[in-house]
Amino acid sequence: MKSFSQANQSAKEYKLDTSHSSVEFSIKHMMISTVKGNFRNFESQISFESISKIFNSLKASVDASSIDTGNDARDNHLRSADFFEVETYPNIDFVMSSYDDSSKTMSGELTIKGNKKPVELKATINGVIKDPEGNERVGFTLKGKINRKDFGLTWNKAMEAGGLMVGDSVDMNIEIQMVAS
Structure with missing residues (x-):
């Protein structure tokens, strides 16, 4: 296992290319469908x-108030104290x-709503390339x-009829493109 405390001298710092990256999630709704959303x-x-x-x-830090499921009423409910309580907890880290x-x-x-828990994400490196301007770019997916x-x-x-409106399990899909700084 390699940790950042064992950093290699060849490591580079990268900047996020937000126009080619996304933070998405999906969750069961009424046990019969899946709602998808993202953080802008x-x-x-x-x-x-x-x-x-x-x-x-x-x-990484996500602006919790930027949640977008394509439904304004639902998004406002998700921003409320019932869910993310964005006035008190503005970021997901x-x-x-x-x-x-x-x-x-x-x-x-x-860390969500002040609750810090360990998580594991599967990483897929999608590629390392030079863009037309000669900048090194890396793409990867975290799930x-x-x-x-x-x-x-x-x-x-x-x-x-039984069951609950919102499922407990949340699938996360994060697509990242970064450029060497």
């Missing part, structure tokens, strides 16, 4: 070794603690799953 505003600091394709460090190259697993701590209740997102409503 986010930033990160990344140290990466492009030759060995190893992450040395990654810190992730700090990588280690990266296991053999399993392509990034471990770290995710993971969390239980929303672990992070204080506990609101729900019982359905008349």
Whole structure:
């Protein structure tokens, strides 16, 4: 397992290319469909070794108020105290603690609504290239799953026919393109 404390001298700092990156999620709704959404505003600091394709460090912050599911009423409810409580907890933060190259697993701590929990994300390096201007770019995908209740997102409503309105399991899909700084 390689952690950022074991950083290699060949590691570079990268800037996030937000126009070619996304932070998306999906969750069951009424047990019969899946609602997908994303966060429009986010930033990160990344140290990466492009030759060995190893992450040395990654810190990310998401603006919780930028949630977008395509439904204004639902988005406002998600921003409220029932869910993200964005007035009190404006950011969702992730700090990588280690990266296991053999399993392509990034471990770290995710903080939502002041609740900090360990999470594991599967990492796929999509490629390292030079763009037309000669800048080195790296693309990667992170996927993971969390239980929303672990992070204080506990609101729900019982359905008349049984079951609950909102599922507990949240699938995360993060697409990142970064450019060497």
